[in-house]
Amino acid sequence: MRPDEIDSALSALAGEHRLRRRATLQSPQGPRVTIDGRDYLAFASNDYLGLANHPALRQAMQQAIGDWGVGGGSSALVAGHFGIQQQAEEALAEFVGCEAALLFGSGYAANLGVITSLVGRGDAVFADRLNHASLNDGCLLSRATFKRFRHNDLAQLEQLLRDTPARTRLIAVDAVYSMDGDEAPLRELLQLAERYDAWLYLDDAHGFGLLGDGHGALLEYALHHPRVVYMATLGKAAGVAGAFVAGSRQLIDWLVNSARTYIFTTAHPPAQAAAILRSLQLIDADKWRRHLINEHISALHAGLRATSLSLCSSRSPIQPIIIGSNKQVLKLAEQLRARGIWVPAIRPPTVPAGSARLRVSLSAGHTRDDVAELLAALLSVIS
Numbered sequence: 001m002r003p004d005e006i007d008s009a010l011s012a013l014a015g016e017h018r019l020r021r022r023a024t025l026q027s028p029q030g031p032r033v034t035i036d037g038r039d040y041l042a043f044a045s046n047d048y049l050g051l052a053n054h055p056a057l058r059q060a061m062q063q064a065i066g067d068w069g070v071g072g073g074s075s076a077l078v079a080g081h082f083g084i085q086q087q088a089e090e091a092l093a094e095f096v097g098c099e100a101a102l103l104f105g106s107g108y109a110a111n112l113g114v115i116t117s118l119v120g121r122g123d124a125v126f127a128d129r130l131n132h133a134s135l136n137d138g139c140l141l142s143r144a145t146f147k148r149f150r151h152n153d154l155a156q157l158e159q160l161l162r163d164t165p166a167r168t169r170l171i172a173v174d175a176v177y178s179m180d181g182d183e184a185p186l187r188e189l190l191q192l193a194e195r196y197d198a199w200l201y202l203d204d205a206h207g208f209g210l211l212g213d214g215h216g217a218l219l220e221y222a223l224h225h226p227r228v229v230y231m232a233t234l235g236k237a238a239g240v241a242g243a244f245v246a247g248s249r250q251l252i253d254w255l256v257n258s259a260r261t262y263i264f265t266t267a268h269p270p271a272q273a274a275a276i277l278r279s280l281q282l283i284d285a286d287k288w289r290r291h292l293i294n295e296h297i298s299a300l301h302a303g304l305r306a307t308s309l310s311l312c313s314s315r316s317p318i319q320p321i322i323i324g325s326n327k328q329v330l331k332l333a334e335q336l337r338a339r340g341i342w343v344p345a346i347r348p349p350t351v352p353a354g355s356a357r358l359r360v361s362l363s364a365g366h367t368r369d370d371v372a373e374l375l376a377a378l379l380s381v382i383s
C-alpha cells in the first residue's frame with residue numbers, strides 16, 4: 001500500500017459497509033457499558049462468565065501489583081519469568097489435566113508461536129475454513145503447505161491428509177467456532193490425527209471456562225493424548241488477558257526453546273497471573289454461572305423460535321443471528337443501538353461474504369431481565 005492509496009482504500013471499505021470504527025468504552029467491561037457517552041445493555045464481549053470486572057479478580061490483581069510491581073521488565077527467558085507466573089502455569093496445567101503449561105501474552109501470539117514451532121517447510125497444516133484468523137496466520141507464517149478443509153468436513157480433511165505428502169502433519173481447529181458458536185468433532189479429529197500421524201492443535205478460546213464444567217474441551221471430550229496440543233485464551237471466560245498452551249512437559253520445554261512469540265517479547269505483567277489464579281478458582285466454584293448462561297441460551301432460542309430471525313445450532317454463549325447483507329446487518333445493529341442495546345454487526349472478512357451477522361454474546365453477567373430486554377428489542381426491530 002503506497003501512502004497515496006490509503007485514502008481510496010478506506011473509501012472503498014466504506015462503500016462496501018466494511019469500514020471499522022472503534023467504539024470507545026467509558027466504563028469497565030460488563031453487561032451495562034457506557035460507549036461514546038451513551039449507556040447500553042451490551043451483548044458484545046467475550047466475558048462469558050462475567051468475571052472481567054469481578055471484585056475478587058480486581059483485588060487479586062491489586063494485591064499482586066503490591067507484591068510484584070507492574071511491568072514485566074524483560075522477556076521471560078532473559079529475566080522475566082516471575083514466581084507468580086510459574087504458579088499460574090502449574091495451576092493451568094493441572095486445571096486442564098496436562099503435565100505442563102506455558103503462558104503467552106495473547107492467544108494470537110500463542111497460535112503463531114506454537115504452530116511455527118511444530119511445523120515448517122516440508123510439513124503440512126490442515127485447517128478448518130472457519131478457523132480463527134490467528135490460526136491461519138500461524139499456518140501461513142510456518143511456511144508449511146497450508147490446506148484448508150470445508151467447515152467440519154471430516155471426509156475432505158481425510159482426503160487432504162491422504163493426498164498431501166509431508167514430514168510432519170498438523171491439524172488445527174477451533175474447539176468452539178468464534179463466529180458461529182458450533183463445535184469441532186474433536187473425537188473424530190483425534191482419530192484422524194492418529195491414523196495419519198498428525199498433531200491435533202486445539203484452540204479452545206471459546207470453550208475454556210464453559211466446556212468440561214469449566215475445565216475446557218480436553219475434559220469435555222476426554223482428549224488427553226500426546227498428539228493433542230491445547231491452547232486457550234484467558235481474556236474471554238477467564239476474564240483477564242493472555243493465553244496458555246498445555247501438553248506434555250517435553251512439548252512445553254520445546255516451546256520455551258522455539259516459540260518466537262514467547263522468546264522475543266516482554267513478559268506480561270506479573271499481576272495478571274494472580275488474577276488468572278483467582279479466576280480458575282471462580283470458574284471451578286461458581287457453577288451457577290454456566291447454568292445461568294444455559295438458561296439465557298434457552299430463553300433466546302424460545303423467544304426467537306416463531307420469528308424470521310434464525311439462530312445457529314450453538315450451545316455456547318456465542319449466538320449469532322445470520323442476516324446476510326452488510327448493509328442490513330449494520331441497519332439492524334443501529335436500530336438496536338437506538339433502543340439502548342449493543343450487539344456487534346460482524347461482517348466480512350471476519351465471516352464469509354454474504355453471511356454478515358449480529359453476534360449476540362451471552363454472559364453470566366446478564367440477568368434474565370437483560371435477556372428479555374434483548375428479545376423485546378430484536379422483535380421490535382424486525383416487526
Ligand code: PMP
Pocket residue numbers: 105106107108109111132134174178203205206233234235242243
Ligand atoms: N483464537 C480464537 C478462536 C479467538 O476467538 C481469539 C480471539 N478473538 C484468539 C484465538 C486470539 O486470542 P487473544 O484475543 O487472546 O489474542
